[in-house]
Amino acid sequence: MSRLEEFRGIVSDDRLAEIYQRARKLYGKHIVHLNATYQGGGVAEILYSLVLLMNDVGIDTGWRILHGSQDFFDTTKKFHNALQGAPINLSKRKKDLYLEVNNNFSEFTHLDHDCVIIHDPQPLGLIRYYRKSQPWVWRCHIDLTKPHAELWDFLKGFILKYDELILSSEKYFKEELPVEQRLMLPAINPLSLKNKLLPDSTIKKYIEKAGIPTDKPIITQVSRLDPWKDPLGVLEVFKRVKEKIDCRLVFCYNIAGDDPEGVRIQRLVERKAKNLIEKGDVLFVIGNHEILVNSIQRFSDVIIQKSTKEGFCLAVTEALWKETPVVASNVGGIPAQIEDGKNGYLLKPKDLDGFAEKIIYLLKNPEESKIIGKEGKKTVKKRFLITRLLSDYLDMLNAVINGN
Amino acid sequence: MSRLEEFRGIVSDDRLAEIYQRARKLYGKHIVHLNATYQGGGVAEILYSLVLLMNDVGIDTGWRILHGSQDFFDTTKKFHNALQGAPINLSKRKKDLYLEVNNNFSEFTHLDHDCVIIHDPQPLGLIRYYRKSQPWVWRCHIDLTKPHAELWDFLKGFILKYDELILSSEKYFKEELPVEQRLMLPAINPLSLKNKLLPDSTIKKYIEKAGIPTDKPIITQVSRLDPWKDPLGVLEVFKRVKEKIDCRLVFCYNIAGDDPEGVRIQRLVERKAKNLIEKGDVLFVIGNHEILVNSIQRFSDVIIQKSTKEGFCLAVTEALWKETPVVASNVGGIPAQIEDGKNGYLLKPKDLDGFAEKIIYLLKNPEESKIIGKEGKKTVKKRFLITRLLSDYLDMLNAVINGN
Numbered sequence: 180m181s182r183l184e185e186f187r188g189i190v191s192d193d194r195l196a197e198i199y200q201r202a203r204k205l206y207g208k209h210i211v212h213l214n215a216t217y218q219g220g221g222v223a224e225i226l227y228s229l230v231l232l233m234n235d236v237g238i239d240t241g242w243r244i245l246h247g248s249q250d251f252f253d254t255t256k257k258f259h260n261a262l263q264g265a266p267i268n269l270s271k272r273k274k275d276l277y278l279e280v281n282n283n284f285s286e287f288t289h290l291d292h293d294c295v296i297i298h299d300p301q302p303l304g305l306i307r308y309y310r311k312s313q314p315w316v317w318r319c320h321i322d323l324t325k326p327h328a329e330l331w332d333f334l335k336g337f338i339l340k341y342d343e344l345i346l347s348s349e350k351y352f353k354e355e356l357p358v359e360q361r362l363m364l365p366a367i368n369p370l371s372l373k374n375k376l377l378p379d380s381t382i383k384k385y386i387e388k389a390g391i392p393t394d395k396p397i398i399t400q401v402s403r404l405d406p407w408k409d410p411l412g413v414l415e416v417f418k419r420v421k422e423k424i425d426c427r428l429v430f431c432y433n434i435a436g437d438d439p440e441g442v443r444i445q446r447l448v449e450r451k452a453k454n455l456i457e458k459g460d461v462l463f464v465i466g467n468h469e470i471l472v473n474s475i476q477r478f479s480d481v482i483i484q485k486s487t488k489e490g491f492c493l494a495v496t497e498a499l500w501k502e503t504p505v506v507a508s509n510v511g512g513i514p515a516q517i518e519d520g521k522n523g524y525l526l527k528p529k530d531l532d533g534f535a536e537k538i539i540y541l542l543k544n545p546e547e548s549k550i551i552g553k554e555g556k557k558t559v560k561k562r563f564l565i566t567r568l569l570s571d572y573l574d575m576l577n578a579v580i581n582g583n
Numbered sequence: 584m585s586r587l588e589e590f591r592g593i594v595s596d597d598r599l600a601e602i603y604q605r606a607r608k609l610y611g612k613h614i615v616h617l618n619a620t621y622q623g624g625g626v627a628e629i630l631y632s633l634v635l636l637m638n639d640v641g642i643d644t645g646w647r648i649l650h651g652s653q654d655f656f657d658t659t660k661k662f663h664n665a666l667q668g669a670p671i672n673l674s675k676r677k678k679d680l681y682l683e684v685n686n687n688f689s690e691f692t693h694l695d696h697d698c699v700i701i702h703d704p705q706p707l708g709l710i711r712y713y714r715k716s717q718p719w720v721w722r723c724h725i726d727l728t729k730p731h732a733e734l735w736d737f738l739k740g741f742i743l744k745y746d747e748l749i750l751s752s753e754k755y756f757k758e759e760l761p762v763e764q765r766l767m768l769p770a771i772n773p774l775s776l777k778n779k780l781l782p783d784s785t786i787k788k789y790i791e792k793a794g795i796p797t798d799k800p801i802i803t804q805v806s807r808l809d810p811w812k813d814p815l816g817v818l819e820v821f822k823r824v825k826e827k828i829d830c831r832l833v834f835c836y837n838i839a840g841d842d843p844e845g846v847r848i849q850r851l852v853e854r855k856a857k858n859l860i861e862k863g864d865v866l867f868v869i870g871n872h873e874i875l876v877n878s879i880q881r882f883s884d885v886i887i888q889k890s891t892k893e894g895f896c897l898a899v900t901e902a903l904w905k906e907t908p909v910v911a912s913n914v915g916g917i918p919a920q921i922e923d924g925k926n927g928y929l930l931k932p933k934d935l936d937g938f939a940e941k942i943i944y945l946l947k948n949p950e951e952s953k954i955i956g957k958e959g960k961k962t963v964k965k966r967f968l969i970t971r972l973l974s975d976y977l978d979m980l981n982a983v984i985n986g987n
Contacts, residue, residue: 181690209693217650227650230691242691244648246621246631249871286585287634287646289613467653 181231183566189369190566198566201573202236204581211241211290213305214298215255220403220433221365221493222298222320228368228565229572236569238576243288245302251280255301256440258334261327262300263407263488269329281305293580297341306340314342314579320365320490322511323351342579347491347512361575364515365491366568367500367559372469374500377477385474389464396426396542399479401472401497404432404444407488412531414452414461416485419535421460424542428455431466431475477501480548481538486510487528496563499523499555504548506537516563522554585635587970593773594970602970605977606640608985615645615694617709618702619659624807624837625769625897626702626724632772632969633976640973642980647692649706655684659705660844662738665731666704667811667892673733685709697984701745710744718746718983724769724894726915727755746983751895751916765979768919769895770972771904771963776873778904781881789878793868800830800946803883805876805901808836808848811892816935818856818865820889823939825864828946832859835870835879881905884952885945890914891932900967903927903959908952910941920967926958 183195212230217223226242233240247255254273261267285308295315297303306315317338323346335356338344343359346352352360367374386393398417402408410430417428430448432441445463455461466472476482482498482505489511496516498505505523507513517523524537541548577583587599616634621627630646637644651659658677665671689712699719701707710719721742727750739760742748747763750756756764771778790797802821806812814834821832834852836845849867859865870876880886886902886909893915900920902909909927911917921927928941945952981987 181687217648218653231687234690239693240691241693242650244621246646248873249622283585283635286638287644289643289645469652 182235183232183569185370186564186566189560190564194566194570198570198573199236201570201577202238204583205573205576206237207239208293208576208580209239209241209291210294210296210576211243211292212296212298213243213245213302215245215247215252215301217244221491224368224371224373224493225365225565225568226298228371229569232565232569233572236573241292245280245305246284247280247301251276252301258300258330259321260407261330262321262323262334264325264327267327267330269327269333274333277304278307282308285309294576300334303334303337306337311340315340316343316345316575316579317341318345318363319351320347322348322488322490323353343575345575348515363568363571363575364512364563365493365496366563366565367493367496368565369500369559373473374497375473377470377473381470382474382478385468385471386478389471389475391429391462391464391475391478392427392459393478395460396424396480397429397478398426398481398483398538399429399431399475400483400485401431401466401476401494402433402484402486404430404441404448406440406444407486409485409487409528410444410448411451412485412487412528413483414448414455415531416483416534416538417461418455419531420538420542423535423539426480426542427459428461429464429475429479430462431464431472433466472497473501476503479503481506481541483534483538484508484513485528485534486513489513492516495523496559500559500563502549502552502556504541504551505555506534506541516558517555518558522551522558586639587636587973589774590968590970593964594968598970598974602974602977603640605974605981606642608987609977609980610641611643612697612980612984613643613645613695614698614700614980615647615696616700616702617647617649617706619649619651619656619705621648625895628772628775628777628897629769629969629972630702632775633973636969636973637976640977645696649684649709650688651684651705655680656705662704662734663725664811665734666725666727666738668729668731671731671734673731673737678737681708682711686712689713698980704738707738707741710741715744719744720747720749720979720983721745722749722767723755724751726752726892726894727757747979749979752919767972767975767979768916768967769897769900770967770969771897771900772969773904773963777877778901779877781874781877785874786878786882789872789875790882793875793879795833795866795868795879795882796831796863797882799864800828800884801833801882802830802885802887802942803833803835803879804887804889805835805870805880805898806837806888806890808834808845808852810844810848811890813889813891813932814848814852815855816889816891816932817887818852818859819935820887820938820942821865822859823935824942824946827939827943830884830946831863832865833868833879833883834866835868835876837870876901877905880907883907885910885942887938887942888912888917889932889938890917893917896920899927900963904963904967906953906956906960908945908955909959910938910945920962921959922962926955926962 230240230242257267281304293313298318345361345363400413452461476498482503484495484507486508491512508528509525517525519525526533634644634646661671685708702722749765749767804817856865880902886907888899888911890912895916912932913929921929923929930937
C-alpha cells in the first residue's frame with residue numbers, strides 16, 4: 180500500500196516510470212501537508228496514501244494535523260458551509276477564534292520545510308503567523324462556485340500570501356484573484372482497504388456483521404450526514420423506488436473529528452423514517468472500518484449520491500471503481516466523473532422522480548447495470564487513480580520549488 | 584495562557600525565576616511530544632499547556648499526533664485496559680496491527696529532534712522504526728501496578744530502547760526494568776478555560792445551557808464513560824444518597840477520538856437509571872467545551888470520583904482547585920492528592936455506603952464543606968500546577984540532553 184511498485188499491473192509501466200522521473204529533481208526535499216483531521220472524509224484518505232507514496236519516491240513528506248477546540252471546529256464547519264454558499268454570521272468572535280487557534284498552533288509547529296501545503300480553510304490562516312521562507316500552497320477541496328462574499332474576503336487576506344492554489348474544478352477558479360491557480364482532480368487508492376478487491380466471503384462477513392439483511396436489493400448512500408448530502412432527499416427517492424420494487428436503503432456514514440453536525444441530522448432523518456427503520460428497510464451503518472465501507476459499496480445494487488453541493492465526491496469514484504452502478508446529482512465534481520447513461524446516471528439534485536426512475540431501471544435490468552458498472556471502472560482507471568494525483572503533485576512541486 | 588509571565592500572582596516570583604534558569608541550557612533545542620490524540624483526556628490538556636509554555640521559555644517544542652485507524656485505536660484501548668490489569672487476547676493480529684500503524688506513521692514522520700517524548704502505549708512502538716540519534720523518553724500516564732504479563736513483555740521490547748521512563752507514581756516503578764525511571768506527577772493549568780476563575784453569571788449561563796436544573800444539590804462525576812470510572816457504582820452511591828437528601832447526579836463525560844467504548848457504557852448506565860433519567864434526576868452532559876466543564880465543577884455541591892483504577896486523575900485535581908469538595912476512591916494518584924478528612928474524603932472503591940455517607944455529610948454541613956474545599960485549593964497550589972510540571976520537564980531534558 181505504501182510502495183509505488185505495488186501499482187504495477189493496475190497502472191502501466193510507462194506511467195510509473197514517468198512518476199519516478201518527475202521525483203528526481205525533488206530528492207531529499209522536505210515537504211509538509213497540513214489539514215484538520217486524520218479521520219473521516221476524503222481529504223484524510225487521499226493524504227494517507229499520497230504522503231506514503233511521496234516518501235516512497237524519495238521526497239521527505241510529513242503530515243501534520245491542526246490542533247483546535249470543539250468551538251473552533253464548530254466555527255470552521257460553518258466556514259465550510261458558507262464557502263459552499265450557506266449564510267453565516269461572520270462575527271468578530273468567530274474571526275478571533277479562528278485566528279487564535281491558528282496563532283497558538285503556529286507557536287508549537289516549527290516549519291522549516293521546502294514547501295508547505297495547507298488543506299482546506301481550517302489551517303489556511305496559519306500563514307499569517309510565519310515569516311515565509313518557502314512556497315506555501317493552498318489545496319482547497321471545497322466547491323467554490325459561489326462562496327459567501329464576506330467570508331471569502333476575510334479568507335482572501337490569507338490566500339494572497341500563498342504561492343499557488345489547487346482547486347478541484349476549473350469552475351472554482353477565481354479570475355480576479357492574483358494568485359496562481361492549478362486544477363487537480365482528486366483520486367482514490369485502488370490498493371487501500373477501502374478500495375481493494377475483496378473475496379466474496381469477506382464481503383458477506385462484513386455485510387452480516389453490519390446487520391444488513393441480504394434478502395432484498397440494497398440502495399446505499401455513502402456520505403457524512405451533512406445537509407449538502409441531502410439525506411432527507413435520499414429518503415424521499417427511496418420511498419418512490421419502494422413503491423415499485425421492495426428494497427432496502429443504507430445510510431453508510433462517517434463520523435469525522437471535525438463534523439459536530441452529524442448527530443443532529445441523523446435524528447432528523449430518523450424522525451422522518453421512523454416506520455421504515457422499525458421495519459428494517461432503512462438502516463444506518465457507521466462506516467468507520469474501511470473494509471466495511473468497501474464491502475457495502477461492492478454489495479449494494481445501486482449507489483445513490485444525492486448531494487446538492489460537492490467538492491469532487493470521492494464516494495462516487497469509489498463506487499465506480501467497484502463496478503457498482505451510480506445514480507448521482509450533476510453537481511461539483513460528479514459530472515467530471517459520470518457521463519450520463521454511459522458509466523452511470525446524472526440528475527438534477529431536485530429531480531426526485533428522475534432519481535427513482537433510474538434506480539428502478541437499474542434494479543430491473545441487471546445486464547444493463549453490469550455494463551454501466553464496467554464502464555465506471557474504466558473511467559476511474561483512466562483518470563482517477565492516486566498515481567495520477569501523485570504525478571500532479573510532483574509537477575506542482577517541481578514548479579514551485581524548482582521553477583519548472 | 585501561553586506565557587509563563589501570566590502565572591505571576593499564582594506562582595511566586597522565585598519559582599518563575601527558577602524555571603527561566605532551568606531553561607537556559609536548553610535554548611534552541613528542538614524537542615517533540617508525540618501522543619494519540621489532541622482531544623479528550625488529561626494527556627491532551629496537559630500537553631497543550633505544556634508545549635506552549637516550553638516554547639515560551641525558549642525551547643522549540645513540537646507536538647505530533649499518531650495516525651491510526653479505528654481498528655488500531657480499538658486495539659490500543661484494549662492495551663490500555665490490560666496495562667491496568669484487564670484480560671486481553673493478545674493475538675498475532677493485534678500485535679501486527681500495532682506494529683503496522685507505527686511503522687506506517689514512521690514513514691512520514693521525520694524526527695531529527697534533540698529529544699523525542701512519547702506518551703502512552705499507542706506510539707510506544709515507533710522507536711523500532713527509527714535509527715536512534717537522540718534520547719527517547721516514554722511518558723506513561725497509566726496505572727502500571729499490575730500490567731498484564733504477556734502484554735507487558737511485548738511492550739518491554741520497545742521500552743528497553745528508551746533512555747528514560749516517566750511515571751505518575753512510585754508504585755508503578757519496575758525494579759526489574761533496566762531503564763532509568765523518573766517520577767512526575769501531572770498537573771493542571773490554572774489559567775486554561777477549564778480551570779480559570781469564572782464570573783457567577785458565566786457559570787449560571789453554562790449550567791442553564793447544559794440543561795441542569797438548579798433547584799436541588801448537584802453531585803457530579805467528570806470522567807470518560809469507561810469501566811474503570813465505575814459509572815454504575817456512581818449510580819448506586821447516588822441512589823443511597825437520594826434516600827436521605829433530594830439531589831441530582833450529573834455524568835459529565837468526554838468523548839475522545841480514541842475512546843470507542845463510551846457509547847456502549849452510556850447505554851448500560853441509561854438502562855439501569857431509566858426512571859431517574861426520566862425524572863431528570865440523573866443527567867448526561869457532554870463536556871466538550873472547557874468552560875462548560877469548568878462551570879459544572881464549580882457549580883456542583885460535591886464531586887464524586889469512584890474510579891477503580893486511575894493513572895493520576897486530573898478530574899480530582901481540577902475539582903480541588905475549584906474548592907468543590909471531593910469524595911473519591913483511594914486508587915492510583917488520588918491518595919497523592921487527597922488527605923482523608925482534610926481536603927476531601929478517600930474511600931475504598933467498593934465502599935458504596937461510605938461514599939454515600941460522606942456525600943450526605945458534606946451536603947448537610949456546608950460550613951465544613953467550604954473548609955475542605957479551601958484546603959483542596961491549597962494542595963493544588965503547592966504541588967499540582969503546570970509550572971511545577973514544566974520545571975520537572977526541564978530537569979528531565981537537562982538530564983537526558985545535557986547530562987546534568
